[in-house]
Every structure is written in C-alpha cells, then in structure tokens.
C-alpha cells in the first residue's frame with residue numbers, strides 16, 4: 001500500500017508572494033482528479049476488492065483510458081494488449097496500479113500545462129520521462145524491489161522546475177538555463193531569485209495536492225539523498241537516474257569515457273564487492289539510457 005505517514009516537517013513553506021503567484025497561475029491545476037483521490041483512498045482498506053477499485057476508476061472515463069494507455073505503453077510492454085481495468089489490476093498488481101493512477105494523472109496534467117515557451121515544457125518533460133523510465137529499467141535490471149513508485153517519483157522529481165517556469169516565466173531561464181547541470185549552484189540561484197528551490201517547492205505543492213508518500217519525500221531530497229531520513233533507497237535510485245539522464249544530455253556517448261558511478265549508487269546497493277557491481281552497472285548504462293530515451297519519446301508523443 002502507498003504509505004500515508006505525515007510528511008517530514010523539513011519542507012519549507014514557499015514565500016507568500018510565490019504562493020500568491022501559484023494560486024493565480026496554477027490554483028486550478030488539480031494534480032489528481034477527484035476519482036483518482038477516491039480510488040487511492042479506498043485501496044487503503046486491506047479488504048478492498050479489485051471490483052470495488054475499478055468501479056471507482058470507471059466513473060472517470062478519461063482517467064480509465066489514461067491508465068490503460070500507460071499500462072500498454074513501453075512502461076510495461078504487455079505481450080497482449082490490456083483492454084480492461086480489471087485485467088490491468090490482475091496483471092500489473094494492486095500496488096503497481098496505485099502508482100499507475102498517479103503516473104497517468106501526472107502525465108495527463110503535463111499535457112495540459114501551459115508554459116509560454118513550448119521548448120521549456122518539452123525539455124523538462126522529456127527529462128522527467130527519461131529519469132522515470134531509467135529508474136524503472138535500473139530497478140528491473142538489478143532487481144531492486146520497487147513496484148512502480150520509482151516511475152511516479154521519476155516523473156515528478158523536477159516538478160518544481162515546471163512550477164517555476166509557470167509562475168515566474170520572466171525569471172526562469174535566468175536562474176535555470178536548462179543546461180542539464182543540476183548542481184548545488186542551480187538550487188542556490190533558485191533560492192536567491194525566488195526564496196525557495198525546486199525540491200522544496202514541489203515537495204510542498206505535491207503534499208498539498210494529496211500526492212502520497214513516498215513521492216513528496218523523494219522530491220524533497222533528490223539532490224541530497226544522503227540526507228533523506230525516509231525512503232532513502234528510492235531517493236537514491238531517483239538521484240542515480242537523474243544524474244545519468246543529465247550526463248547523457250550534456251555529454252552523449254562521451255559520458256562513458258572514464259565513467260564514474262553516480263554518487264548515490266552506494267546508498268542503493270552494497271558496493272563493497274571489489275568493484276564488481278560498479279563494473280556491471282557501467283556496462284549496462286548505455287543500453288539502459290538508450291532504451292529510456294527512446295521510450296520517453298514514444299510515451300510523450302502518445303495521444
């Protein structure tokens with residue numbers, strides 16, 4: 001089940017001016033449709049049946065269609081198409097379906113987000129999808145045990161940058177040139193320009209929009225997984241995928257020359273095996289990245 005423990009109270013409230021601007025620009029931007037919230041609520045009951053769960057989702061035709069679209073996408077690649085929600089739950093599993101609801105809702109939201117410069121939306125959205133799919137592929141390849149939360153967390157990890165692009169469009173590119181350098185300096189520039197950074201802003205915003213844990217916690221700490229007090233392995237996985245996705249955008253194939261493992265890898269797996277895992281991981285990276293980028297493009301363009 002998706003954890004619903006109270007959120008860590010280390011999230012900073014954004015400055016009042018930014019909150020006002022957010023209300024004005026995105027106040028009506030519901031991250032989750034009402035039916036999605038209801039479905040996520042009823043699965044908290046351990047006795048909830050598949051039928052009860054899908055009956056709720058079926059009340060929102062668009063949500064049901066979005067979930068099926070994602071279940072049939074490169075994310076799961078079912079051998080035969082999944083054509084109804086009951087089969088979707090049976091095939092994918094209850095737990096993964098909860099994250100499928102979240103991911104389908106967020107993907108649909110991104111199609112509606114109205115950022116004045118389309119390339120900014122495209123760049124951030126492609127980075128989000130690539131990170132999400134890469135996290136999923138790393139999880140499956142190395143059997144890390146996550147069950148869909150890694151995809152949702154990857155999709156939302158930089159949602160704060162999308163919010164900044166929406167709310168302070170005139171400042172955005174001055175502090176975030178979209179150069180795939182998510183360094184501490186980026187967070188410093190965001191803080192100086194707006195009074196917060198994209199990690200705190202999105203953690204606060206997603207929490208207020210009933211996006212359940214572990215997602216807000218991962219968003220908050222994705223630049224410093226070593227500080228995460230909760231969900232540290234998931235945070236580390238997103239940090240690893242994020243760093244690889246950024247390196248690939250900046251360097252392409254050159255990133256594999258003198259490849260250095262992402263710093264968060266040691267929080268994800270035990271590396272004290274004489275470098276064996278790191279060597280296997282480095283070997284897998286190019287094809288994992290190529291696949292993630294190709295699938296990201298396909299999922300973004302799917303109508």
Ligand SMILES: [Fe+2]
Nearest residue numbers: 157158182222
């Ligand atoms: Fe980030």
Ligand SMILES: [Fe+2]
Nearest residue numbers: 157158182242
């Ligand atoms: Fe990122």
